[in-house]
Amino acid sequence: MHTPMIDAPRMLTELTHLAQIGAGADGAIHRVAGSRADLAARDWLSKTMKVAGLTGHRDEIGNVYGRLPDAEGPYVLLGSHADTVPAAGHLDGAYGVIAAIEVLRTLVEAGHPAARHVEIVAFWDEEGVAPESRGGLTGSTALCNSPHIEDISAYLELHVEQGPRMEAGGLDLSPVTGIVGVERYEVTMRGQENHAGASPFHLRADAGRAATRAAAALMPLCQDIDPVGIIGNIGACTFSPGAANVVPGEATLQLEVRATTEDLLQQLRTRIRRDFAALAEEEGCTCEIRRISAKPVAAFDPEIVETVEKVCRAASDRVAPMASYAGHDASVMSTRVPTGMLFVPSTSGISHNVLEHTPDHQLVMGAQALLEAAVSVVQAGSALPALTVAA
Amino acid sequence: MHTPMIDAPRMLTELTHLAQIGAGADGAIHRVAGSRADLAARDWLSKTMKVAGLTGHRDEIGNVYGRLPDAEGPYVLLGSHADTVPAAGHLDGAYGVIAAIEVLRTLVEAGHPAARHVEIVAFWDEEGVAPESRGGLTGSTALCNSPHIEDISAYLELHVEQGPRMEAGGLDLSPVTGIVGVERYEVTMRGQENHAGASPFHLRADAGRAATRAAAALMPLCQDIDPVGIIGNIGACTFSPGAANVVPGEATLQLEVRATTEDLLQQLRTRIRRDFAALAEEEGCTCEIRRISAKPVAAFDPEIVETVEKVCRAASDRVAPMASYAGHDASVMSTRVPTGMLFVPSTSGISHNVLEHTPDHQLVMGAQALLEAAVSVVQAGSALPALTVAA
Numbered sequence: 001m002h003t004p005m006i007d008a009p010r011m012l013t014e015l016t017h018l019a020q021i022g023a024g025a026d027g028a029i030h031r032v033a034g035s036r037a038d039l040a041a042r043d044w045l046s047k048t049m050k051v052a053g054l055t056g057h058r059d060e061i062g063n064v065y066g067r068l069p070d071a072e073g074p075y076v077l078l079g080s081h082a083d084t085v086p087a088a089g090h091l092d093g094a095y096g097v098i099a100a101i102e103v104l105r106t107l108v109e110a111g112h113p114a115a116r117h118v119e120i121v122a123f124w125d126e127e128g129v130a131p132e133s134r135g136g137l138t139g140s141t142a143l144c145n146s147p148h149i150e151d152i153s154a155y156l157e158l159h160v161e162q163g164p165r166m167e168a169g170g171l172d173l174s175p176v177t178g179i180v181g182v183e184r185y186e187v188t189m190r191g192q193e194n195h196a197g198a199s200p201f202h203l204r205a206d207a208g209r210a211a212t213r214a215a216a217a218l219m220p221l222c223q224d225i226d227p228v229g230i231i232g233n234i235g236a237c238t239f240s241p242g243a244a245n246v247v248p249g250e251a252t253l254q255l256e257v258r259a260t261t262e263d264l265l266q267q268l269r270t271r272i273r274r275d276f277a278a279l280a281e282e283e284g285c286t287c288e289i290r291r292i293s294a295k296p297v298a299a300f301d302p303e304i305v306e307t308v309e310k311v312c313r314a315a316s317d318r319v320a321p322m323a324s325y326a327g328h329d330a331s332v333m334s335t336r337v338p339t340g341m342l343f344v345p346s347t348s349g350i351s352h353n354v355l356e357h358t359p360d361h362q363l364v365m366g367a368q369a370l371l372e373a374a375v376s377v378v379q380a381g382s383a384l385p386a387l388t389v390a391a
Numbered sequence: 392m393h394t395p396m397i398d399a400p401r402m403l404t405e406l407t408h409l410a411q412i413g414a415g416a417d418g419a420i421h422r423v424a425g426s427r428a429d430l431a432a433r434d435w436l437s438k439t440m441k442v443a444g445l446t447g448h449r450d451e452i453g454n455v456y457g458r459l460p461d462a463e464g465p466y467v468l469l470g471s472h473a474d475t476v477p478a479a480g481h482l483d484g485a486y487g488v489i490a491a492i493e494v495l496r497t498l499v500e501a502g503h504p505a506a507r508h509v510e511i512v513a514f515w516d517e518e519g520v521a522p523e524s525r526g527g528l529t530g531s532t533a534l535c536n537s538p539h540i541e542d543i544s545a546y547l548e549l550h551v552e553q554g555p556r557m558e559a560g561g562l563d564l565s566p567v568t569g570i571v572g573v574e575r576y577e578v579t580m581r582g583q584e585n586h587a588g589a590s591p592f593h594l595r596a597d598a599g600r601a602a603t604r605a606a607a608a609l610m611p612l613c614q615d616i617d618p619v620g621i622i623g624n625i626g627a628c629t630f631s632p633g634a635a636n637v638v639p640g641e642a643t644l645q646l647e648v649r650a651t652t653e654d655l656l657q658q659l660r661t662r663i664r665r666d667f668a669a670l671a672e673e674e675g676c677t678c679e680i681r682r683i684s685a686k687p688v689a690a691f692d693p694e695i696v697e698t699v700e701k702v703c704r705a706a707s708d709r710v711a712p713m714a715s716y717a718g719h720d721a722s723v724m725s726t727r728v729p730t731g732m733l734f735v736p737s738t739s740g741i742s743h744n745v746l747e748h749t750p751d752h753q754l755v756m757g758a759q760a761l762l763e764a765a766v767s768v769v770q771a772g773s774a775l776p777a778l779t780v781a782a
Contacts, residue, residue, distance in 0.1 A: 129634075161589060162586045162588075162589035163586065163588075163589030163590050163591065163594075164590060164591070164594045165591065168594070180588065182588065182636075184635045184636075192741070193743070193744060194740065194741060194742065194743070194744070195553045195554065195717055195742040195743050196622070196624035196626060196647055196649075197553075197554075197571065197573065197622055197624075197647075197649045197716040197717045197718070198552060198553035198554030198715075198716045198717045198737075198740065198742060199554050199555060199622075199740050200554065200555070200556065200622060200716075201610050201613070201614065201622065201623075203554075203555045203559070203740060206624075208606065208625050208626070208628065209606070209607065209610065209625070211603075211628075212602075212603040212604075212606035212607045212625065212628065213603075213607045215599065215600070215603035216600065216603045216604045216607045219592050219600065222592070223592065231587070231588055231590075231591060231592065232592075233587035233588075233597075233635070233636065233637075233638055234599050234600070234603065234630075234639075235587060235599070235630065235633065235634050235635040235636060235637055235638075235639065236630050236633040236634065236635065236639075237599060237602075237603065237628045237629070237630050237642070238628070238629065239625075239626065239627050239628050242626065242627040242645075243520070243626050243627065243645070244575050244624070244626040244627065244645040244646070244647045244683075245575075245624065245626060245647055246624075246626055246743060247624055247626075248625075248626065248627075251628070254633075254634070254635040255635070256587055256588070256635045256636055258587075258588045292635070324589075325588040325589045325591075326586055326588045326589045327588070346589075349585065349589065349590050349594060350583070350585060351585065351586040351589060352584070352585070352586050352637060353584060353585070
């Protein structure tokens with residue numbers, strides 16, 4: 001049968017509806033996992049799925065699922081997360097969830113045989129910003145540790161890029177080859193707190209100077225190892241005691257690095273420890289580097305990446321594969337099931353911000369590509385004799 | 392008459408006593424201006440002065456004064472401040488106050504004619520760390536704006552250096568030539584908050600990177616203008632929003648510079664504005680520099696500096712003049728009356744810290760030099776005919 005087309009106005013309307021749940025006066029969305037707004041959004045998603053004839057059920061952790069009541073596993077799972085960072089935009093996570101609903105609803109309405117082998121999900125707490133969260137990806141991790149993972153044959157996630165690479169390259173769609181590994185460190189420089197005026201530069205042990213020099217050195221250090229495959233960030237910097245007239249005795253950096261291969265991550269670890277220790281010593285300080293978290297590199301399933309690339313190239317000639325520099329539930333899912341992702345561009349590369357935006361025609365193109373990729377993966381699934389019979 | 396000698400054990404004992412008022416379990420002193428401990432210290436100082444036969448009276452702002460009940464102005468004022476920063480050592484301010492008490496008490500006990508022309512003071516709120524303070528030097532500023540300043544012919548302040556220069560130079564005593572000008576600035580870099588992983592280095596407007604590069608550039612900038620006469624400090628650094636995975640959209644530095652001449656301060660202003668703006672532009676950010684406070688350079692009275700140097704050289708052959716890089720009540724006093732200071736060394740240059748220390752023999756030497764300088768200044772005072780008659 002021919003591939004059905006999604007209802008673009010319906011999808012965009014539902015995206016707008018979801019964006020109103022937890023929105024502040026400026027339109028920024030506050031839907032941190034477990035917040036009242038997040039729970040309200042999950043109720044609305046569950047109701048919307050039920051209206052579409054799907055189960056709209058919830059698991060113990062808080063993930064919301066939808067599938068046909070007579071669906072038959074194993075399922076190709078489509079989805080993303082429904083929670084947000086504070087003051088978020090309306091696409092991160094939400095777009096992949098709403099598109100998944102639209103895809104399954106379209107398949108159901110068209111009477112497409114793949115509909116019975118697709119499940120959709122709105123994951124719990126991807127962002128990890130709630131105080132009780134252990135770093136996010138909570139819902140997908142819980143799924144991977146539950147018996148239900150045995151019912152999943154593949155996972156597909158549609159997402160906004162959250163970066164400027166696609167827009168800069170003039171792309172409509174990108175099949176995603178994998179997700180960078182992410183490591184977070186707390187860097188603490190310790191020197192000697194002192195009277196700022198009375199101590200000359202050369203007799204100080206200025207922890208603030210050691211820390212800001214280290215922060216300024218991160219970008220050249222990353223680019224020296226690999227100008228493309230590594231990204232880093234100093235997200236926070238604090239001096240103690242923190243008064244204008246006191247040389248800081250202690251200074252702390254929150255450092256994050258992302259790399260496309262485990263080898264690059266290893267090189268980063270070595271260089272950061274070596275270079276920061278040398279800088280600290282030059283300033284008469286000590287440097288302690290504590291790893292806060294580490295997520296390994298996720299390489300997606302080559303066959304699924306190829307399938308996603310094929311449907312993307314059929315939809316547009318502005319397509320190129322890329323690695324994701326942001327973490328996603330797909331990284332967790334890829335540890336248990338064949339996984340793939342596709343990206344649409346982010347205007348000006350802005351995300352985690354009320355200005356987050358993607359042109360409507362690309363949002364629609366992405367959702368249609370998700371539908372086609374899902375159907376292809378269902379049809380390719382050798383473990384799906386039921387489909388073969390039905391088709 | 393010959394110059395009387397101070398009672399060294401008595402002075403050291405009183406210094407120890409004062410250090411117990413507001414001391415925590417670790418010995419660090421918490422006597423922020425206006426705190427319960429500060430008020431208790433002032434009560435004790437007033438009582439101690441009264442026991443010594445002095446007035447021990449308080450003015451409206453909270454300065455504690457002592458002089459003979461039959462004293463006769465104009466007075467040579469000796470003193471320092473009794474308040475501390477949080478977690479302070481036992482010498483900053485306190486040493487100059489206790490030494491002033493010891494000097495006047497010694498002159499009184501010896502029946503020295505200069506005694507009637509000396510007043511002592513424990514100033515209110517030099518440090519300016521209380522939330523309601525407007526930058527400190529409150530007590531001396533109030534005195535300079537009160538009618539009582541007309542009764543003061545000169546001001547002498549004994550203080551610990553609070554820096555490592557004297558110890559490094561093997562000095563016992565330093566006549567102080569003046570106090571550096573101090574300017575404080577808040578530097579705000581503004582860029583674009585963004586997802587840390589998804590935005591490549593070259594497409595960011597990273598306010599944190601602009602700020603840490605500026606912070607790291609301060610020392611070379613100062614030393615380029617004048618390697619001796621300038622000192623600078625970045626005392627605080629904050630990133631907003633401050634999460635490991637978010638490129639900071641805004642970053643703020645608390646910057647302080649001190650210089651021995653107004654010309655150096657002017658050069659600093661120009662260079663900081665120019666260099667920081669250029670760095671911000673390189674990072675795609677804007678730079679706002681707001682002056683928080685400015686204290687001009689204080690040049691002490693040449694005759695008093697000479698008198699102080701003479702008594703110091705008579706006491707030790709380890710003497711050299713220096714500028715003070717820390718602010719003192721003497722800077723305010725110098726705007727109204729001929730003023731001088733003398734320093735004793737600070738072990739390891741440590742101050743504003745529980746480890747603050749000066750060897751006892753130098754504390755005693757400093758107090759004796761203060762006495763001799765006070766007597767010399769009283770005797771040199773042409774406006775003191777009463778003394779000439781009495782002597």
